[in-house]
Amino acid sequence: MKARLDEQTMALRVAREFQDGMVINLGYGIPTLAANFIPEDKEVIFHSENGCLGYGPSPTSEAEEDFHLVNATGSFATRKPGMSFFSHDESFAMIRGRHIDLCVLGGLQVSEKGDLANWATSYNNIGNIGGAMDLASGAARLIVVMTHTTKDNKPKILKECTYPLTAPRCVNLIVTDIAVMEVTTKGLLLKETAPGWSVEEVQALTEPRLLISPDLKQMEI
Amino acid sequence: MINKIIDSFDEAVADIFDGAVILMGGFGPANGTPSNLLRALERKGVKNLTLVANTPGYGRLPPGAKPFRKTPPNYDDGGILIQSGQVTRVICAFPGMSRPGISSPLHEKFYEGKLQVEMVPQGTLAERIRAAKAGISAFYVPTGADTVLEKGKETRFFDGRKNVLEYPIKADFALIRAYKGDRYGNLVYQGTSRNFNPVMAGAAKITIAEVDMTVPLGSLDPEAIVTPSIYVDRVVPRKRMDQGV
Numbered sequence: 001m002k003a004r005l006d007e008q009t010m011a012l013r014v015a016r017e018f019q020d021g022m023v024i025n026l027g028y029g030i031p032t033l034a035a036n037f038i039p040e041d042k043e044v045i046f047h048s049e050n051g052c053l054g055y056g057p058s059p060t061s062e063a064e065e066d067f068h069l070v071n072a073t074g075s076f077a078t079r080k081p082g083m084s085f086f087s088h089d090e091s092f093a094m095i096r097g098r099h100i101d102l103c104v105l106g107g108l109q110v111s112e113k114g115d116l117a118n119w120a121t122s123y124n125n126i127g128n129i130g131g132a133m134d135l136a137s138g139a140a141r142l143i144v145v146m147t148h149t150t151k152d153n154k155p156k157i158l159k160e161c162t163y164p165l166t167a168p169r170c171v172n173l174i175v176t177d178i179a180v181m182e183v184t185t186k187g188l189l190l191k192e193t194a195p196g197w198s199v200e201e202v203q204a205l206t207e208p209r210l211l212i213s214p215d216l217k218q219m220e221i
Numbered sequence: 222m223i224n225k226i227i228d229s230f231d232e233a234v235a236d237i238f239d240g241a242v243i244l245m246g247g248f249g250p251a252n253g254t255p256s257n258l259l260r261a262l263e264r265k266g267v268k269n270l271t272l273v274a275n276t277p278g279y280g281r282l283p284p285g286a287k288p289f290r291k292t293p294p295n296y297d298d299g300g301i302l303i304q305s306g307q308v309t310r311v312i313c314a315f316p317g318m319s320r321p322g323i324s325s326p327l328h329e330k331f332y333e334g335k336l337q338v339e340m341v342p343q344g345t346l347a348e349r350i351r352a353a354k355a356g357i358s359a360f361y362v363p364t365g366a367d368t369v370l371e372k373g374k375e376t377r378f379f380d381g382r383k384n385v386l387e388y389p390i391k392a393d394f395a396l397i398r399a400y401k402g403d404r405y406g407n408l409v410y411q412g413t414s415r416n417f418n419p420v421m422a423g424a425a426k427i428t429i430a431e432v433d434m435t436v437p438l439g440s441l442d443p444e445a446i447v448t449p450s451i452y453v454d455r456v457v458p459r460k461r462m463d464q465g466v
Contacts, residue, residue, distance in 0.1 A: 050248045050416045067252040067293045068412030074249040074290045087419040089351045092344030130315045134344035168367040
């Protein structure tokens with residue numbers, strides 16, 4: 001099988017989207033890894049649903065672990081100058097009031113219209129909504145980062161999502177282990193392919209017809 | 222004299238009754254969960270409770286099982302009341318993961334048909350609780366529109382966007398956790414242990430705050446008080462620091 005990007009490299013590609021001054025919320029999984037790849041010339045502020053703006057990286061020793069400072073995934077974070085704490089209603093006022101510049105979430109399925117499904121694999125299961133529905137419908141810009149296909153190589157980018165939706169028409173950019181695609185009103189625009197991957201190979205693993213960007217390039221990693 | 226301090230966790234939950242709707246503060250296995258109040262409620266044995274919490278919790282893990290996350294010392298969450306069968310309905314945003322060897326008590330009881338579960342997006346959960354506290358009769362929000370959560374709810378378009386009508390969660394008791402409290406019921410918190418606690422304070426008929434310590438009246442900076450005393454009915458200290466100083 002052809003080489004695909006690993007999780008760290010996908011996170012690195014996501015972090016290239018960080019702009020100076022952005023307030024960013026990172027979801028569970030690969031999105032969280034993007035915090036390790038902030039471009040050196042950019043200053044960004046991370047928001048966590050459980051009431052924190054501007055937290056620092058994960059602690060490097062057990063002595064630094066503080067049960068009063070965890071991020072929304074339940075992992076320890078650290079203090080950083082300029083950070084603030086607030087309650088859950090305030091935190092979601094930030095999210096729903098479109099104050100979060102960029103949100104990065106994991107995905108189970110994304111449709112060509114930018115619908116996202118990421119909280120349950122069946123209508124009969126309980127699943128975990130958490131803050132995903134609010135973030136998906138409230139963030140100013142939403143990136144979904146995920147593997148391009150399921151474990152058995154079935155497309156996760158579909159004409160219509162079959163899993164329960166998190167929010168409709170909310171995704172702006174999809175970063176996968178083989179491609180980067182922008183959601184446009186005309187459909188999905190293929191902007192980058194992973195090293196060694198052709199347009200045809202990416203298309204073969206994508207259900208909807210991809211539009212090809214005139215500036216199509218190989219992902220720089 | 223106003224004195225909301227009660228020294229016993231058991232006494233503080235003595236009037237919680239069968240069928241009560243209970244708000245529980247906290248966010249996963251970090252601090253900010255009223256563990257002692259929950260244990261007192263477990264001892265009391267009241268039944269048929271509705272538990273409203275972001276993350277109800279895993280309860281007591283089977284011996285040898287590794288928890289998903291480290292927990293603070295002497296930690297218990299709402300999962301213990303699901304395990305004991307005292308909770309029959311849960312309203313939450315994040316039931317938790319399940320994996321081989323550990324499924325949460327919520328998943329177990331739900332699939333056994335012994336527990337009703339209502340899933341609410343986290344922001345909508347916070348706002349429905351805040352609405353109850355603030356006397357808001359209902360509110361419209363885009364979150365959940367065109368998803369399975371829209372089912373059975375009124376919808377309306379604002380600025381071209383579909384919104385869902387959501388109602389307050391009306392509760393009987395709020396069990397919350399804070400860092401310091403005084404005899405009036407003013408509260409301050411620590412870090413992300415704040416989470417749902419200030420939202421829930423005042424959102425139920427009776428609010429009971431478990432605090433790390435009670436401090437003398439006047440020692441909390443009025444500029445820095447997060448939960449004003451009006452929202453709190455009982456303050457139960459882990460440690461008293463307000464006497465004989």
